[in-house]
Amino acid sequence: MKKIAVLILICFTAFGFAQEKKSTKTGEITFEASVPSFEEVKATNKGVSCVLNTQTGEIASLALVKGFRFKVALMEEHFNENYIESGKYPKAVFKGKIENFDVAKLTEKEQKFVINGTLELHGKTKNITSNALIKKSGTTIIIDNTFAVQPEDFDIKIPSVVSKKVAKTVDVTCHFSL
Numbered sequence: 001m002k003k004i005a006v007l008i009l010i011c012f013t014a015f016g017f018a019q020e021k022k023s024t025k026t027g028e029i030t031f032e033a034s035v036p037s038f039e040e041v042k043a044t045n046k047g048v049s050c051v052l053n054t055q056t057g058e059i060a061s062l063a064l065v066k067g068f069r070f071k072v073a074l075m076e077e078h079f080n081e082n083y084i085e086s087g088k089y090p091k092a093v094f095k096g097k098i099e100n101f102d103v104a105k106l107t108e109k110e111q112k113f114v115i116n117g118t119l120e121l122h123g124k125t126k127n128i129t130s131n132a133l134i135k136k137s138g139t140t141i142i143i144d145n146t147f148a149v150q151p152e153d154f155d156i157k158i159p160s161v162v163s164k165k166v167a168k169t170v171d172v173t174c175h176f177s178l
Contacts, residue, residue, distance in 0.1 A: 020053055020054055020055050021051055021052065021053055021054065022051070022052045022054060022141050022178035023049070023050060023051040023052070023178055024048075024049065024050050024176055024177055024178050025047065025048075025049050026046060026047065026048075026177075027046075027047075027048035027049065027050045027061065027174065027175065027176040027177075028044060028045065028046050028048060028174070028175045028176075029044070029045050029048050029061075029063055029068075029172065029173070029174050029175075030042065030043070030044040030045075030172070030173050031043060031068070031170050031171065031172045031173075032167075032170070032171050033151075033166050033167040033169075033170040033171075034167060035164065035165055035166065035167050038164075038165040039072070039075075039165065040071065041075070041165070041166055041167070042070070042071070043068035043069055043070045043076070043079065044068065044069055045063050045064070045067040045068045045069070046067075046069075047063075047064065047067045048061060048062065048063045048067070048174075048176075049061065049062045049063075050062075050143075050176040050178060051178075052098075052141065052143070052176075052178050054101075054103040054141070055103075056097070056101075057097050057098040057099070057100075057101030058095075058096070058097050058098075059094075059095075059096055059097065059098055059115065059117070059143075060093070060094065060095045060096075061093070061094040061174070061176070062091060062092070062093050062094075063091065063092045063093075064090060064091060065080070065084050065086040065089065065090055065091065065092055066080055066086045066090065082159075083151075083156055083157070083158065084121075084122060084156065085122065088123075089121070089122045089123050091120075092119065092120065092121045093119070093120045093121075094117055094118070094119050094120075094128065095117050095118055095120075096115050096116055096117015096118065096128070097115070097116060097117060098113050098114075098115050098132065098134070099113060099114045099115070099116060100113065101113060101134075103136075103141070106134065106135060106136035106141065107135065107136060108135055108136060108137060109135060110133040110134065110135045110144075111133070111134055111135065112131065112132070112133060113131075113132045113133075113134050114129060114130070114131060114132070115128075115129070115130045115131075115132050115145060116128075116129050119149065121149075121154045122154040122155060122156050123154075123155070124153065124154040124155055126149070126153050126154065128147055128149070129147070130145045130146060130147035131145060131146060131147075132144065132145035133145070140177050140178065141177075141178045142175075142176070142177050142178075143174070143175070143176045143178070144173070144174065144175050144176075145173070145174050146171065146172065146173045146174070147172050148169045148170065148171050148172065149169070149170050149172060150168060150169055150170070151166075151168075151170065152168075
């Protein structure tokens with residue numbers, strides 16, 4: 001009888017710990033730096049990892065820079081080789097916390113949250129604050145957030161030849177189903 005009780009206790013404990021973290025390897029990040037009257041500067045990465053600690057609201061995300069896809073192959077090549085230097089800086093990493101996060105209060109209706117953290121990109125780290133809409137669908141937590149960055153904050157140089165064709169502020173949108 002004691003063995004059964006211990007086994008049940010271990011199962012409940014393991015189940016409880018398993019629920020503390022939700023993750024995905026198929027998150028999506030899109031960035032856009034388009035300027036009106038010029039070719040679209042937009043790319044999407046659909047293989048982004050994200051982990052959320054549902055007890056603390058801590059969140060982390062990792063994107064392989066070479067995973068961003070553009071409509072124009074040449075633009076993708078220039079992005080990887082000349083601007084972001086993905087061979088030297090292969091990852092973009094965000095680590096942060098969702099303020100006032102309480103998983104028990106999530107519903108199917110989106111709720112607004114603020115996420116504070118740091119973004120490491122191109123060998124530089126910058127504090128980022130973003131607005132997020134978070135909801136629960138069944139056992140899945142869905143996070144949609146947006147923020148803006150400037151290439152110069154990460155020492156990403158845009159040559160003067162194309163500087164008028166690329167926005168000074170890059171809009172970033174994220175979608176994670178955890």
